[in-house]
Amino acid sequence: MLHDWLGPGWSGFHAMNFFLLSLIKSGIVAFVLLTTLAYLQWAERKILAHVQIRVGPRRVGPHGLLQPLADVIKLMTKEDMIPSHVSKLLYLFAPFLAVSMALIPIAVIPFGGQVEVFGVKTWMQLTDLNVGVLFILAVTSVGVYGVALAGWSSNNKYALLGGLRSSAQMISYELPVALALAAPLLLVNTLSLRHIVEGQAGFYLGFIPRWSVFQGPWPQIFSFFLFLIAAFAETNRVPFDLPEAENELVAGFHVEYSSMKFAAFFMAEYANILTACCVGTLVFLGGWQPLLPDSLGGQFIPSIVFGLGGAISIFHGLNPARKLDRYTLPAFGVIFLGIAALFLIPILQAILLPLFWFAAKVGVLLFVFIWVRGTLPRFRYDQLMRFAWTVMFPIAMVNLLITGLLVALTS
């Protein structure tokens, strides 16, 4: 039966191979995703701390590197309390819904092109849906239910207000997100994320990458910023963090949640940020396409970046600002130099270079998310709505129309 389903070209061996490969890939992706989520939180605390002239976590492990682990242990061992006044079923279902819908989109996100490991060819992606973009939009919108249900079922006034704000906000900003994404899709003419990235390969004049933000006939720079702003709202981040505005609504929709149920919401928030950054990278910034062509030394950029990182670490380790830095920073420096050397090995370059470019672009976007949190105040509810409907929506619409017109004229 499996044979029929997979088609005539498949043998038993191939089927086995397919399942085994998928299992391994899923395992790796899940591990990397969860680690990234944990360390994203560490990075946020560190970066925010340095924006705010603090030092951030330093106690658990060198430079607080084990802090995420400690947080997980803390959250798991906290008392799992269910208040007596909640609507139990929905109260328990909401965090589960939120976190699962936030984790699913990673399944369709490609991290690189086709690679060959031990003679097996595979794509650096779990699955390539031909409607990948739509799938991500659909799944993340279901995540709103988690927040709305949490707000309602908690039977708490602050949570209710938070849930209400959140649903209104996420539904309103869904529209600019969709419109902003539609414009670059017109350029590449596909919904599959892998093909979107492949459509952005190459360079103009030998050095300007053909990413959507630079691609002719109408560079998608406007829709990129629209998408980024709307993504802030979709993920409830500052300056749009009204649902959990701690100074108004204490904690918003998750005020009645504790222990792992709270952790689930927390994880969902960070997973949503990661998804938004990944989509932004894939659709607008050319996914794993490099910034510079190999003819201009693009393949050496990772080595240079890590090499510089290593050199700076070692320099600061030799002139330590704090006692502990004398030992930790040179160690980091050596690790960075090692990574820089890895990028020079020709066999590994095929795998590592796409991954580097993808991770670097996502990392830059994540940094912007954290940076903005340290800089901007919070919008008011009505201003937020007005901004969505009177500013974002018309601009996105006009941008879409211009893109469509120019694509029709030039094709």
Add this chain to the structure above:
Amino acid sequence: MKALEEHVASMLAPEPAPAEPGKGRHMVLNMGPQHPSTHGVLRVLIELEGETVRKAAPDIGYLHTGIEKQFEAGTWLQGVVLTDRVDYLANLSNNLVYALAVEKLMQLEMPARVQWMRVMLAELQRIESHLVWLGTHALDIGAMSVFFYCFREREEILRIKEMFSGQRMMTSYIRPGGLALEPPRGWEKRVGKFIRDFPDKVDEYDDLLERNPVWLERTKGVGFISVEDMLDLGVTGPMLRAAGVKLDVRKNTPYSSYEKFDFEMAVRTENDVFARYRVRLQEMRESAKIVTQALEGMPEGPWQADAPKMLLPDREKMKTQMEALIYHFKLVTEGYRVPAGEAYQAIESPRGEIAYYVVSNGTSHPYRVHMRTPSFGNLQGLGPMIEGTLIADTIAAMGSMDFVLGDVDR
């Protein structure tokens, strides 16, 4: 209190069935006493229609410590430490007004150096208090980082206070009869360095907030209350000046030789949260100017008044002269006596007009000490200010009032 109780009862009473489905259904939100934005233990009962505040009633008294009554249990000198704890973010202002009131009763004239020193410390105190206000106000509106920048500068002022008095917050440094201790060696250098750098730091906050569109959206046109209401309710200080009323005790009825300093009264006319922000930032700059002037023109002279019946004698004299020893014994065991009478003294604290009314019956204990605290008056404006606005504006408006609950409840 009766009016408030009736108000609260009317809000909690079951409401009549709505005429139309979906209309007139209100939710009563009990904000506080534990809430991140009430800056202490203030309880505000808010009646909401959606996100709009229909009625609001502040409920105070959660931090009542009976300080006014405690004054009567101690000597005049022991009262000084209580004044620290009234408005714990502006303790030197409270020290100063108490000292001035007691000195008025004793008809003591302070040496010039003491007066200038007091002005300088009070202005440093104003800067410190405004820094705390700016940090927490910005935090309420969501700008996290400003809080840490403000506290960096505040830390230096706290260190200066510690240098003077040995304490960071509860300094009790300004006392009836002068200062508590001789100003420490090297204070000019420390204060001078701080005050040279400070105006740049204020510009830095201004850069972060004044041209920030989100900040402008959140603060402009928010938290309006009519000038008549303000005057009726007893609102004073930066809030009143942001409404265009030129009322500053430092200018109108100068005390402690404020008339010798050259500074502007910060006045705006918009009467909203943003105007209050501008006024306070301007005041920080003006305070820095006053501190600079005090530093440059600080007169030489004693740091205490010549009042042997009130102040402890010199250690050396106490060991060599019998007269001094007797005074020392009497002052330590019983405290000084203040002539019978009553005095009212008002000064400009960072929050507004603070006034102490002290009554003496001629003994070494105050008969009555009553305070007119600015936070209490300012807080009365909360209801009219936020009714009809959104919850988020409530937070912004509350932050712009800059009340300290210790000052409200005492």
